[in-house]
Amino acid sequence: MPSPGTAAPQGPADRRRWLALAIVMTAAFMDLVDVTIVNIAIPSIRRDTGASFTSIQWITAGYALAFAAGLITGGRLGDIYGRKRLFLIGIGGFTIASALCGFAVNPEMLVASRILQGGMAALMVPQVLSIVHATFPAHERGKVFGLFGAIVGLGAVSGPLLGALLTEWNLFGLEWRPIFLINLPVGIAGLLLGRAFISESKAPKALRLDLVGVALVTLGLLMLLYPLTRGRELGWPLWGYVSMAAGLLVFAALVAFERRKALRDGSPLIELSLFQVKSFAAGTAVQLTFGVALGIFFLVWTLYLQMGLGWSALRAGSTGIPFSVAVSCAAGVSVQKLVPRFGRKVLQAGALLMIAGLLLYIEEAGRHGLEITPWQMAPPLVVMGVGMGLIVAPLTDAVLSDVPKQHAGSASGLINTVQQMGTALGLGLVSVVFFGSVSDNLPPEAAGPAFVDAFQRSLWWVAGVLAVIFLVMFALPARPRTHLEGGEDDAAPETAGTTSKELSPTG
Template identity: 35%
Template sequence: MAADVDAESPSATLSPIAVLTLIGGAFLPILSFFIINVALPTIGTDLDASKAELQLVVGTYGIANAMLVVVGGRLGDAFGRRRLFLIGMAGFTLFSLLCGLAPNIEALLVLRIGQGALAALMTPQVLATIAATLTGVSRVRAVGMFGAAGGIGAAVGQILGGVLVSADIAGLGWRLVFFVNVPICLLVFVAAIVIVPETKAVDRLAVDGVGALLLGTTLVFLLLPLTEGRALGWPLWTLLMLGAVVPMTLLFGGHQRRTERVGKPALVPPSVLRLRGMQIGLTIAVAFFATFGGFMFAFALATQGEAGMSPLEGGLTYLPLAASFLVVSIYNAALQERWGPSIIARGWAIQAVGYISCGIVLWSLWPNVGPLTLALPMLVIGFGSGLVMMPLFGVVMAQVPAEQAGLGSGLLITTQQTCISLGAATVGTFYLAVSTSSLGQGGALAVVEFTIAAISIVAVPFSLRLCRS
């Protein structure tokens, strides 16, 4: 069984198999976030669910996860990262099984909250353990694999969801998208017990309970109305919650400054956020994950809408994107060594070319598009996105001391999960609004792609500041 060591101990190390085991803990939660998309129509029919309830199937998972990731990172620093990883993995396995057995939509929504919450205990331990045990090229490669897990998980989720729903094995239909987690989780769980070492901070820091409550409330006030508002016609409660986001954010920030000033451990220490590299890195993360999450959501709606693709065809359209992520993950360390932090700016530029190309194809051929006609643009988008995402985690984590590795990991994953949900809500609302115009769904999706390309171009000079941080 793996030994227990402190984070700063030189004996704490990870074998390649241990790294892959941990990466499974990053891959599965993202897979579960995206695999559900293609199953929503079937869930709606089978469980007699409204559109608002179907949005909550996605939203409750993302909100619960985003609320608790920073807390999960802090708990791992204090009580042991492997311990929290195993607790999270065991709970995630159980809730995945229960989600697949859900008898009605109400039960499924409650179980999705539990699934997202347990994922929040598991995921931050991955980056934190890597940061605490590896250095040099090994660390760069492992962090790159973590980034790749997010992109590949998103693409594979759409592909696998389409395959499973279309196969309808034993008449299980949408339930398979939850059941598929169980054998993978069990394998990762057993491997983690045997080969992943225990690490934790030398000095145990108390968890900032008030800060956690304020952060969680702020995220609920932001994400819940954005997820449900459009489907419900923007009732008063959604507007009131959105209006409370700014004061809640200020209240949380003030509490964090006071907590750190009196020498107590803040949930999100302002001193860490003041680091130039952390500020730039998190800003880039917000822009990237919001646009990426919005693109995936709008693309799925359009291709399975007017384009008439089946869930399987829609899923296969993401295959070139997933392949690009895989290639970038393999050569990530060599590319970072050659280009340094400028690799992120190069990724934005390549990604912009991909989105523009995809938009032109959609504008020209819609609705006669399919996996083959979109293959090249999706390949370029995946390559550029990989060059942004994979080095980004390493750049931000490099700003965080080893004893706060869980904090840095939690901040990144909170940003990732929040912005993927935020992107799906905001970009999705924008897409749906434009799609009702004379442009239709194809024109609306092309406009979304051109908009993301413009954001990518603006991000290039901003990202170059990382070279000077």
């Protein structure tokens, strides 16, 4: 039974590791597509179910919240009980949750099913790269991670388009529901093939699950995000402010508890010593704020295109193609050519380019109003996409450059968790930055201008967040000195915290 710290055997029977790779990559692709496919179908969901704007937020934020809260826990459970076992439980549960989403009879059931789906993804996704590390020797990992990059790029482009096509085709009169039901045959095939071809692996040393840490992380996130999402609808009651302040206290209690647990038995949920590394502390701050920016932009952008401008799902989905292509192209160039020569300046240039693209988008939206075309949106989207590509590909390496090798896995899992927390926080903030000027019951003649105005206001918020990111990036190392993937076998992660999200331009 291979472990993350040992190379896979090279016998004929081990040829099935490539089948195992195809299975886990398909699962990662399914999760990536599911994140991007939902946004494009939101207007159809709202028309069909009568969902309020608050429910719409929870359809997206609920998934991100459950995923963020369970990501580290899912990785640790894989270490303890076996990566294959947790992967199969996760993909089975994800498939069941997708069916529940597809057959949801009201917004409440859809929100609950999305939360379950996010929780199951938190069990499934952390095992993906850990299974790769446990199955492939170091000299093959470069090829493997190259394949992952291609899958991520494909997921980023195909998610919105697939969502648009499935919604437009209205298969069997099901409208938006096929965006979830399409996961059923993929999930069932992954479950059956995974049982046959994935080898089991566990952590080389016994670990314990930090249940108190799990509870504190989940409670803190809920106390912070629930009032943000419901606050506008309820008139910003006093209990909401109290809950958010108490949520910060819960996180402080988490830090104190994790510090004591590390001293007591050496198995904390979060390795706090990592934050003593300057580049890691700064990098997690970048990941958090970058997640906030992405969470706000992608939801607001979809609502603006379809509910504000009245575009079809297909037109809205195809409008994002220049952005996705620009992200993929810039990501490849940044890692291979620019970062080795210019270091963190490449990431900072990416932040400035994203700000420039946002300012150009604000100007275009204001000048053309409801008459704006996809071609007029292409230049700001390309500028933003290039900027984002310069950030997402090298960011993980920059954050991990000073982290000791023995903590590489837990550090990678933590920064991905932090980004997902940021995304959930950004989706919660949509209530403040966007829905504050758009109500559920706008007359048709007022809806378009209100959405355009709210979209421009939201982009100013995103630009402000990116300005903060630019400044925090000065704390990153001038040039990354280590590389997590494809390194020596003894540098393999100690925990299953690494996820495909770190490779994702949209995750």
